[in-house]
Amino acid sequence: MSRGDGTAAPSEHVGIEGFMEGVKRRNPGQPEFVQAVQEVAEDIFDFIEGKEEYHRWQILRRIAEPDRVVSFRVSWEDDEHNIRVQRGYRVQNNNAIGPYKGGLRFHPSVNESILKFLAFEQTFKNALTGLPMGGGKGGANFNPKGKSDGEIMRFCQSFMTELYRHIGADVDVPAGDIGVGGREIGYMFGQYKRITNSFEGVLTGKGLEYGGSLIRPEATGYGAVYFLENMLKTKGQDLTGKRAVISGSGNVATHAAEKIVQLGGKVLTLSDSEGFVYDPDGFTQEKIDWVKTHKTRRRGRISDYAKEYKTATFHAGERPWGVECDVALPCATQNELNGKEAELLIKNGCIAVSEGANMPTDLEGVHLFRKAKTLYAPGKAANAGGVAVSGLEMSQNSARISWKVDELQRLLRDIMDGIHERCLEYGEREKGYVDYVRGANIAGFKKVADAMLAFGVV
Numbered sequence: 001m002s003r004g005d006g007t008a009a010p011s012e013h014v015g016i017e018g019f020m021e022g023v024k025r026r027n028p029g030q031p032e033f034v035q036a037v038q039e040v041a042e043d044i045f046d047f048i049e050g051k052e053e054y055h056r057w058q059i060l061r062r063i064a065e066p067d068r069v070v071s072f073r074v075s076w077e078d079d080e081h082n083i084r085v086q087r088g089y090r091v092q093n094n095n096a097i098g099p100y101k102g103g104l105r106f107h108p109s110v111n112e113s114i115l116k117f118l119a120f121e122q123t124f125k126n127a128l129t130g131l132p133m134g135g136g137k138g139g140a141n142f143n144p145k146g147k148s149d150g151e152i153m154r155f156c157q158s159f160m161t162e163l164y165r166h167i168g169a170d171v172d173v174p175a176g177d178i179g180v181g182g183r184e185i186g187y188m189f190g191q192y193k194r195i196t197n198s199f200e201g202v203l204t205g206k207g208l209e210y211g212g213s214l215i216r217p218e219a220t221g222y223g224a225v226y227f228l229e230n231m232l233k234t235k236g237q238d239l240t241g242k243r244a245v246i247s248g249s250g251n252v253a254t255h256a257a258e259k260i261v262q263l264g265g266k267v268l269t270l271s272d273s274e275g276f277v278y279d280p281d282g283f284t285q286e287k288i289d290w291v292k293t294h295k296t297r298r299r300g301r302i303s304d305y306a307k308e309y310k311t312a313t314f315h316a317g318e319r320p321w322g323v324e325c326d327v328a329l330p331c332a333t334q335n336e337l338n339g340k341e342a343e344l345l346i347k348n349g350c351i352a353v354s355e356g357a358n359m360p361t362d363l364e365g366v367h368l369f370r371k372a373k374t375l376y377a378p379g380k381a382a383n384a385g386g387v388a389v390s391g392l393e394m395s396q397n398s399a400r401i402s403w404k405v406d407e408l409q410r411l412l413r414d415i416m417d418g419i420h421e422r423c424l425e426y427g428e429r430e431k432g433y434v435d436y437v438r439g440a441n442i443a444g445f446k447k448v449a450d451a452m453l454a455f456g457v458v
């Protein structure tokens with residue numbers, strides 16, 4: 001709505017349609033970011049109805065505009081002495097409740113839209129943990145697949161040579177994400193330390209020898225299963241004997257599978273970007289360990305699992321959502337579960353979905369799960385365990401101490417229980433039905449919004 005002076009009328013006063021039109025207009029060619037804002041706006045508009053301060057201070061409009069987006073060139077030399085150029089980014093979305101915090105993704109699909117959606121989601125997720133962390137995300141359109149160790153090291157060093165000026169232990173603390181694990185964090189931390197001559201907790205997911213935290217690698221997958229357990233408990237059920245379908249075979253997927261097995265469930269599938277493997281006998285701890293080693297050390301493909309374990313079959317180019325199951329955990333990437341696949345899961349009797357990945361279900365799928373009253377936990381609630389333990393790594397670094405594994409396990413469990421409680425508080429729509437999407441969106445929004453109200457217009 002134009003005011004004749006070239007400025008737009010306060011967008012939250014024009015209703016959700018007008019608000020979303022503005023978001024689309026200001027972010028052309030950024031479908032993932034628009035999708036993430038849309039999913040949150042639907043619940044927030046409902047919640048802020050009649051709450052004048054949130055409207056007047058344009059809180060959602062301000063959270064949906066990143067504080068800053070930094071984009072930079074990353075030049076590096078490959079093993080054949082070719083000079084390669086990639087684009088790196090850091091999106092600092094909101095630091096109302098703490099330093100920016102969120103992972104770095106190295107994947108050829110990385111672009112501004114994907115990182116803005118992830119940084120926006122991260123803002124709500126971090127608030128839900130109860131820890132003092134703002135929201136950010138970054139990465140590069142670099143494909144680590146098939147690269148030698150030396151190439152990975154040179155890329156990470158070049159990436160950090162620019163990134164270092166935008167981050168800091170009290171400013172912005174990146175971590176890993178797709179394509180960025182312990183090895184990459186090590187190379188980047190080494191370069192940061194060299195450039196700045198300071199040893200500080202500027203990255204999380206570090207090795208234990210230089211300031212990392214116990215259980216950080218396990219935390220996202222384990223946390224997603226704890227959240228699933230909490231949802232099942234509201235229906236008087238647990239994981240014993242439940243058949244689980246999981247996508248992905250990276251950090252989140254393998255640790256989610258491990259925890260399901262520990263709690264008495266049966267994991268039927270894992271996948272990667274080339275297809276999925278179905279093991280009717282179920283993945284044991286030994287088989288999961290084989291997958292971990294194969295993917296992270298041998299840098300192999302999930303299809304090889306079916307060659308190693310003859311009872312399993314590989315389904316090239318397919319996703320696992322057609323396999324009959326009781327619970328599903330999408331743990332690979334965004335928009336990997338669409339409306340049709342959500343329908344199939346519901347039809348096949350799947351009662352609960354816990355998202356290890358960020359925004360793996362598309363908008364149509366989310367609507368279908370909510371309509372069917374499936375126990376459906378969005379990523380910002382279910383996969384917050386990883387960033388929560390990253391937050392604990394920051395605390396340990398600041399205090400220059402290391403907590404023991406039992407203490408960290410207890411804290412992770414408490415944090416996941418706390419997130420579940422907060423979802424119940426804002427998401428219980430009727431007796432016996434909790435809308436976890438609504439609960440997570442409102443609880444996350446309220447904490448950030450109330451801090452922003454305290455600061456005035458800055």
Ligand code: NAP
Binds near residue numbers: 253
């Ligand atoms: P990862 O270790 O790199 O594993 C990613 C997995 O997803 C791999 O199996 C990969 O297969 C698959 N994948 C990637 N892109 C895909 C695509 N376009 N289609 C199908 N499969 C694809 O990454 P991760 O840390 O497990 O992260 C997985 C998800 O969890 C992401 O959405 C991430 O944002 C989210 N998450 C991670 C953490 C964390 O602590 N790591 C915390 C919160 C949320 P290939 O091997 O074929 O590439």
